Amino acid sequence: MYNKTVMDHFRNPRNVGVIDDANGVGEVGNPLCGDMMTIYLKINNEHIDDIKFQTFGCGSAIAVSSMLTEIAKGKSLAEAKAITNKDVAEALEGLPKNKLHCSNLGADALQLAIKDYEDREAGIERPVLERKDEHEHSHGETCYCPYCDVEILDGVNFCEACQSDLTEEH
Amino acid sequence: MSVINLDHISSNPLLPEVKTAMIGAIEKDYANPASQHKRGEEAADALSKARTSVAKLINCALEKEIVFTSCGTESVNHAIKGVAQANAKKGKHIITSNIEHNAVIRSLRRLKSQGFTVTSLSVDQDGRVNPDDVAGAITDETILVTIMHSNNETGTIQPIAEIAAITKKNKVIFHTDAVGSVGIVPFDVQKLGVDLVSFASNTYYGPTGVGGLYIRRGTMIWPLLEGGVQEHNKRAGSENMIGIIGMGTAADAARRDMGKRLGHFNGLKARMMDKLPQSIDEYIINTNLKHSLPNLVSLSIQYIEGESVMLMLDDEDIAVSTRSACATGSLRASHVLLSIGLSHADAQGTLVVAFGIDNSEADIDFFLDKLKTVVTTLRDISPLYKNAKQA
Numbered sequence: 344m345y346n347k348t349v350m351d352h353f354r355n356p357r358n359v360g361v362i363d364d365a366n367g368v369g370e371v372g373n374p375l376c377g378d379m380m381t382i383y384l385k386i387n388n389e390h391i392d393d394i395k396f397q398t399f400g401c402g403s404a405i406a407v408s409s410m411l412t413e414i415a416k417g418k419s420l421a422e423a424k425a426i427t428n429k430d431v432a433e434a435l436e437g438l439p440k441n442k443l444h445c446s447n448l449g450a451d452a453l454q455l456a457i458k459d460y461e462d463r464e465a466g467i468e469r470p471v472l473e474r475k476d477e478h479e480h481s482h483g484e485t486c487y488c489p490y491c492d493v494e495i496l497d498g499v500n501f502c503e504a505c506q507s508d509l510t511e512e513h
Numbered sequence: 514m515s516v517i518n519l520d521h522i523s524s525n526p527l528l529p530e531v532k533t534a535m536i537g538a539i540e541k542d543y544a545n546p547a548s549q550h551k552r553g554e555e556a557a558d559a560l561s562k563a564r565t566s567v568a569k570l571i572n573c574a575l576e577k578e579i580v581f582t583s584c585g586t587e588s589v590n591h592a593i594k595g596v597a598q599a600n601a602k603k604g605k606h607i608i609t610s611n612i613e614h615n616a617v618i619r620s621l622r623r624l625k626s627q628g629f630t631v632t633s634l635s636v637d638q639d640g641r642v643n644p645d646d647v648a649g650a651i652t653d654e655t656i657l658v659t660i661m662h663s664n665n666e667t668g669t670i671q672p673i674a675e676i677a678a679i680t681k682k683n684k685v686i687f688h689t690d691a692v693g694s695v696g697i698v699p700f701d702v703q704k705l706g707v708d709l710v711s712f713a714s715n716t717y718y719g720p721t722g723v724g725g726l727y728i729r730r731g732t733m734i735w736p737l738l739e740g741g742v743q744e745h746n747k748r749a750g751s752e753n754m755i756g757i758i759g760m761g762t763a764a765d766a767a768r769r770d771m772g773k774r775l776g777h778f779n780g781l782k783a784r785m786m787d788k789l790p791q792s793i794d795e796y797i798i799n800t801n802l803k804h805s806l807p808n809l810v811s812l813s814i815q816y817i818e819g820e821s822v823m824l825m826l827d828d829e830d831i832a833v834s835t836r837s838a839c840a841t842g843s844l845r846a847s848h849v850l851l852s853i854g855l856s857h858a859d860a861q862g863t864l865v866v867a868f869g870i871d872n873s874e875a876d877i878d879f880f881l882d883k884l885k886t887v888v889t890t891l892r893d894i895s896p897l898y899k900n901a902k903q904a
Contacts, residue, residue: 378818379896399816
């Protein structure tokens with residue numbers, strides 16, 4: 344199911360843990376979908392000095408978190424802000440199409456953590472993150488039918504290819 | 514490949530005697546059993562012999578009440594759609610439960626799009642349907658009740674005989690998906706009183722790709738596959754002789770060894786339940802231990818996700834099944850687990866451990882030992898575990 348790189352990051356995840364005095368924290372996902380990720384950042388002089396993660400999720404989710412933190416560690420904030428989910432998936436040498444859903448969390452969590460840092464620096468009180476209870480994916484990114492892997496368009500709730508009702512997933 | 518297989522719900526190895534019988538059938542090069550010449554009759558005899566073996570397994574009144582299909586799913590589709598279409602003039606209401614296999618759910622979904630209505634009954638915390646709820650849901654329009662005998666995710670067994678008494682009284686056809694049960698536990702269609710039973714060969718160590726549908730004589734049902742007059746005009750298509758012969762042989766073995774196998778499974782299950790608390794904590798057993806298959810335990814391990822557990826155990830050469838959304842590819846938690854009251858998070862951490870005749874006590878001990886390490890490792894990574902401990 345997963346290639347060697349993904350399995351390596353799953354079996355030996357890098358940067359697992361918590362930073363007690365983190366100055367940027369980002370949490371995405373929810374147990375409803377089966378994936379949840381928290382990224383902790385220690386930022387000094389606009390650089391990510393340290394980064395750690397905790398993840399509740401499948402092999403893909405853990406591998407994504409690990410690779411993401413490996414890519415982001417030591418980067419400047421400007422460089423880190425440019426990291427996308429696609430970058431993480433490519434660094435992992437690809438994920439199964441129906442697992443791209445899991446990989447969406449990675450860079451999203453990092454960006455949220457950076458925003459948290461910037462808000463704290465600016466003295467902005469961040470609202471408590473409200474857990475979203477539906478399937479979320481960025482509009483414009485491709486989504487695939489979880490039953491037959493055929494690409495489906497946004498807002499579509501019925502897969503023509505396999506006649507599956509996707510009202511709940513999509 | 515030497516793997517401890519605790520995923521006997523997904524597939525089972527063939528018995529040696531089944532392999533022998535199937536290879537024999539391959540060598541024999543059976544003619545078409547529908548042919549009227551000598552070679553055809555020889556094939557028809559072999560087919561009839563296999564049918565009798567299967568009929569005896571579930572105590573049919575007549576061997577021709579057994580229809581061979583390609584799998585449990587085909588049997589379910591045939592039962593549900595065949596009854597619905599044949600009885601549509603009488604009524605268009607069907608009763609089912611919230612915990613059925615997707616073969617039932619999606620067959621019913623298809624019928625709903627064609628004007629049928631469905632009442633889906635909830636189960637209690639123990640995962641069981643209340644027969645009184647079935648009685649309460651029956652109307653003048655009801656033509657079919659379809660409730661599974663045992664659930665493939667939890668192993669829980671439903672009160673089928675009690676429900677059949679109600680459907681019989683109300684003259685409603687009763688189908689049960691017994692794919693997990695036939696060949697594993699004693700199954701007597703006369704004692705149970707059901708009209709239609711879906712089952713599959715691989716459950717009891719026969720080949721995959723062949724299943725059966727029991728149709729009680731007199732049941733109004735249309736065929737699913739139409740064409741020739743095979744299977745007493747109930748299921749068209751030249752029969753899969755090699756598979757059916759394997760299935761018949763497996764049925765004979767299941768009947769012969771059932772007592773021994775039950776003892777074996779019950780022993781392994783008891784050992785697992787006894788030693789599990791020494792291995793891990795904070796888990797939920799989803800199986801109704803009083804009413805369940807002897808060879809299956811479903812457990813939800815809190816704060817971690819099922820596919821990760823499955824992959825790490827795979828690294829230790831232990832095969833188990835998981836019901837997490839990611840692993841089943843459905844992107845949502847199991848409807849069965851949610852129906853018995855599990856939270857989404859807990860449902861995602863579900864393992865299904867299913868024993869086989871090839872498993873030993875040492876397998877159980879090894880699995881529990883490795884499970885301890887896997888769960889500790891994943892909980893160390895889990896934000897849910899961290900939050901729970903801090904709270």
